Amino acid sequence: xxxxxxxxxxxxxxxxxxxxxxxxxxxxxxxxxxxxxxxxxxxxxxxxxxxxxxxxxxxxxxxxxxxxxxxxxxxxxxxxxxxxxxxxxxxxxxxxxxxxxxxxxxxxxxxxxxxxxxx
Amino acid sequence: xxxxxxxxxxxxxxxxxxxxxxxxxxxxxxxxxxxxxxxxxxxxxxxxxxxxxxxxxxxxxxxxxxxxxxxxxxxxxxxxxxxxxxxxxxxxxxxxxxxxxxxxxxxxxxxxxxxxxxx
Numbered sequence: 001x002x003x004x005x006x007x008x009x010x011x012x013x014x015x016x017x018x019x020x021x022x023x024x025x026x027x028x029x030x031x032x033x034x035x036x037x038x039x040x041x042x043x044x045x046x047x048x049x050x051x052x053x054x055x056x057x058x059x060x061x062x063x064x065x066x067x068x069x070x071x072x073x074x075x076x077x078x079x080x081x082x083x084x085x086x087x088x089x090x091x092x093x094x095x096x097x098x099x100x101x102x103x104x105x106x107x108x109x110x111x112x113x114x115x116x117x118x119x
Numbered sequence: 120x121x122x123x124x125x126x127x128x129x130x131x132x133x134x135x136x137x138x139x140x141x142x143x144x145x146x147x148x149x150x151x152x153x154x155x156x157x158x159x160x161x162x163x164x165x166x167x168x169x170x171x172x173x174x175x176x177x178x179x180x181x182x183x184x185x186x187x188x189x190x191x192x193x194x195x196x197x198x199x200x201x202x203x204x205x206x207x208x209x210x211x212x213x214x215x216x217x218x219x220x221x222x223x224x225x226x227x228x229x230x231x232x233x234x235x236x237x238x
Contacts, residue, residue: 040194075159078231080218099199099218099231112197112218 004079007106008072011098012083015054015066027051032107039096039113063087069095077102082116123198126225127191130217131202134173134185146170151226158215158232182206188214196221201235 007030014026028047031037037044037053044053058064064087071081080099084092095116100108126149133145147166150156156163156172163172177183183206190200199218203211214235219227 038195038197073233075233076157078157078233080216080233097199114192114194114197114199 004072004074004102007102007108008068008079008081011108012066012068014051015057017054018058020051020055023054024048024051027054030107031111032103032105032109035107035109035111037111037113040115042113061085061087061093064093074102079108123191123193123221126221126227127187127198127200130227131185131187133170134176136173137177139170139174142173143167143170146173149226150230151222151224151228154226154228154230156230156232158217159234161232180204180206180212183212193221198227 010026010030014023014030017023017026024047027050031047031050033046035046035050037050042053042057044050064085066083066085069082069084072079073081078099078101080097082095082097085094085096086092097114097116098111099114100111103109129145129149133142133149136142136145143166146169150166150169152165154165154169156169161172161176163169183204185202185204188201188203191198192200197218197220199216201214201216204213204215205211215232216235217230217232219230222228
């Protein structure tokens with residue numbers, strides 16, 4: 001398979017995009033129409049569901065941004081990467097790992113997030 | 120969901136079981152009939168396919184055993200854990216993370232393995 005770097009870059013960008021229209025465009029480029037996201041705290045289905053879920057997350061952490069921490073590490077149609085969430089210049093308030101399956105069209109179809117224990 | 124500790128314990132045990140019949144019993148207790156396993160090097164489908172895949176892996180690493188390294192960490196129907204593979208008393212020759220989805224009957228349905236970079 002081709003590199004998943006652009007896909008995961010768009011994925012991080014969609015979590016950080018606060019403009020509703022631009023976020024939906026990023027989400028639509030990154031996940032399939034039948035995609036589902038699930039982590040210990042949040043769930044979202046489809047492009048609109050995932051875009052709205054991200055809006056809710058942004059409300060809980062205003063001014064915070066996600067950053068890629070390690071990876072992506074991919075094989076076949078699977079990818080994993082870790083990320084951090086922090087306010088500008090601050091220490092991470094959360095660190096996690098996302099695991100995704102990739103559809104034939106190159107977008108993510110199932111995404112599972114796990115949170116690392118607080119340091 | 121209930122704890123995934125026994126499930127993951129059986130999972131590690133099935134990788135270590137060299138007796139064909141006992142291994143198949145452990146595999147059947149741990150994964151569904153329609154399960155699939157995929158890591159960068161190996162793939163197996165169903166109870167017999169996964170049991171035979173494990174036999175092949177054991178031939179490549181005679182005398183080595185898998186051990187749980189961290190986890191399991193589970194939420195909803197998803198679980199992750201890390202493992203190591205080592206000869207008795209030796210340093211690990213491989214370390215990896217497995218991610219699985221869990222069927223309604225409590226067995227693993229999809230299992231994806233990732234390998235950590237060599238230290």
